[in-house]
Amino acid sequence: xxxxxxxxxxxxxxxxxxxxGEPRQVSVIATDEQIPRKYLEAIMSDLRxxxxxxxxxxxxGGYRLARPADLITFGEVIRLTDGxxxxxxxxxxxxxxxxxxxxxxxxxxxRRVMASVRNEVSEILDRTTIADAIANSPAAxxxxxxEPARAPDA
Amino acid sequence: xxxxxxxxxxxxxxxxxxxxGEPRQVSVIATDEQIPRKYLEAIMSDLRxxxxxxxxxxxxGGYRLARPADLITFGEVIRLTDGxxxxxxxxxxxxxxxxxxxxxxxxxxxRRVMASVRNEVSEILDRTTIADAIANSPAAxxxxxxEPARAPDA
DNA sequence: CCAGTTCCTACTTGTTGACTATGAATTGAA
DNA sequence: TTCAATTCATAGTCAACAAGTAGGAACTGG
Numbered sequence: 001x002x003x004x005x006x007x008x009x010x011x012x013x014x015x016x017x018x019x020x021g022e023p024r025q026v027s028v029i030a031t032d033e034q035i036p037r038k039y040l041e042a043i044m045s046d047l048r049x050x051x052x053x054x055x056x057x058x059x060x061g062g063y064r065l066a067r068p069a070d071l072i073t074f075g076e077v078i079r080l081t082d083g084x085x086x087x088x089x090x091x092x093x094x095x096x097x098x099x100x101x102x103x104x105x106x107x108x109x110x111r112r113v114m115a116s117v118r119n120e121v122s123e124i125l126d127r128t129t130i131a132d133a134i135a136n137s138p139a140a141x142x143x144x145x146x147e148p149a150r151a152p153d154a
Numbered sequence: 155x156x157x158x159x160x161x162x163x164x165x166x167x168x169x170x171x172x173x174x175g176e177p178r179q180v181s182v183i184a185t186d187e188q189i190p191r192k193y194l195e196a197i198m199s200d201l202r203x204x205x206x207x208x209x210x211x212x213x214x215g216g217y218r219l220a221r222p223a224d225l226i227t228f229g230e231v232i233r234l235t236d237g238x239x240x241x242x243x244x245x246x247x248x249x250x251x252x253x254x255x256x257x258x259x260x261x262x263x264x265r266r267v268m269a270s271v272r273n274e275v276s277e278i279l280d281r282t283t284i285a286d287a288i289a290n291s292p293a294a295x296x297x298x299x300x301e302p303a304r305a306p307d308a
Numbered sequence: 309c310c311a312g313t314t315c316c317t318a319c320t321t322g323t324t325g326a327c328t329a330t331g332a333a334t335t336g337a338a
Numbered sequence: 339t340t341c342a343a344t345t346c347a348t349a350g351t352c353a354a355c356a357a358g359t360a361g362g363a364a365c366t367g368g
Contacts, residue, residue: 001237001238001240001241001242001243002241002242002268003325003326004325004326004327005325005326007242007253007264010264011264014263014264025343025344025345026344026345027344034255034257035255036326036327036328038327038328038329039326039327039328041345041346042327042346042347044345045345045346045347048345048346055344055345055346056334056335056344056345057333057334057335057343057344057345057346058333058334058335058336058337058342058343058344058345059334059335059336059337059342059343059344060335060336060337060343060344061334061335061336061343061344061345062344062345063345074267078241083155084155086155087155087156087232088155088156088161089155099161101188101189103188109168109287109288109290110161110164110165110168110287112287112290113228113278113279113282113287114156116278117275117278117279120274120275120277120278121271121274121275123274124267124270124271124274125267125271128267133263133264133266133267134263136263136266157356157357158356158357158358159356159357177313179312179313179314180313180314181313190357190358190359192358192359192360193357193358193359195314195315196315196316196358198314198315199314199315199316202314202315209313209314209315210313210314210365210366211312211313211314211315211364211365211366212311212312212313212314212365212366212367212368213311213312213313213366213367213368214312214313214366214367214368215312215313215314215365215366215367216313216314217314309368310366310367310368311366311367311368312365312366312367312368313364313365313366313367314363314364314365314366315362315363315364315365316361316362316363316364317360317361317362317363318359318360318361319358319359319360319361320357320358320359320360321356321357321358321359322355322356322357322358323354323355323356323357324353324354324355324356325352325353325354325355326351326352326353326354327350327351327352327353328349328350328351328352329348329349329350329351330347330348330349330350331346331347331348332345332346332347332348333344333345333346333347334343334344334345334346335342335343335344335345336341336342336343336344337340337341337342337343338339338340338341338342
């Protein structure tokens with residue numbers, strides 16, 4: 001499960017992307033997206049340290065995306081807030097860690113399955129950008145069936 | 155991330171599947187798979203309540219699979235021990251729950267992405283069975299590239 | 309009746325997620 | 339130069355949960 005923190009981070013970045021251009025204050029985003037202001041402040045600090053957003057302080061300060069929205073992937077954000085995408089540390093590429101009680105990693109049947117899951121998940125999340133997400137939003141969704149979002153689902 | 159509990163449950167079921175036939179005791183599985191005995195006991199109880207295994211007590215008691223190994227999927231086990239596969243409750247099919255702060259679920263860009271992730275994940279995990287996993291294990295892995303496990307990976 | 313097993317309830321212990329509080333540092337406007 | 343609005347940093351709280359442990363009751367074949 002994605003943490004609340006991760007969900008908030010994504011919502012905030014989407015919000016920034018939708019109102020591109022001038023800096024946007026934490027308080028504005030917070031009320032927009034129904035996020036506790038102080039908590040969001042901490043999250044935005046993380047995003048800044050990770051160089052996903054830029055900040056300016058003082059009078060009309062706030063945050064904006066540090067790069068174009070089509071260069072920020074879901075995968076990057078989620079790895080930042082929630083750590084590995086993989087279901088097991090030993091199946092993670094970015095956060096690899098051996099299981100302490102694992103006898104023979106190469107022969108581990110569980111690991112093999114989890115690795116294929118991780119492949120599919122990161123395939124989607126590292127391909128899908130913030131820009132993609134806002135592109136197929138509310139109204140647009142019905143008209144076009146673009147490539148990135150695979151299943152219409154419900 | 156999968157919980158330790160979930161990993162143990164999978165290991166235990168694989169162990170049962172490999173030694174099919176007569177009942178196998180918790181203590182045996184525990185030493186085989188490096189799992190704390192008492193903890194495994196609790197896990198096995200859960201698996202029994204979920205009707206994944208059968209138990210007999212007393213003298214030469216123990217556990218065996220309640221069904222053929224090719225009718226037990228990773229998905230079922232993981233949902234039992236770890237809850238939803240989906241990254242968000244609102245993107246789960248089996249454990250659906252609305253996000254409390256969600257304004258318009260149908261228009262939610264994040265949900266759409268997470269739903270497609272969930273589709274891929276459950277596609278794999280609900281298709282892959284315990285039998286599949288032991289089929290492509292140690293030696294077998296090199297010779298045949300069967301269908302279920304997609305990526306060799308590393 | 310007994311030894312070996314499962315089964316059940318409760319407890320402990322450490323970690324973490326989700327905030328909250330307080331205030332310092334910065335910066336444009338008045 | 340002062341002021342108000344912002345970001346930034348550190349620390350603290352609180353509840354929930356994961357990962358075990360403890361102790362013993364219930365059952366069952368020998």
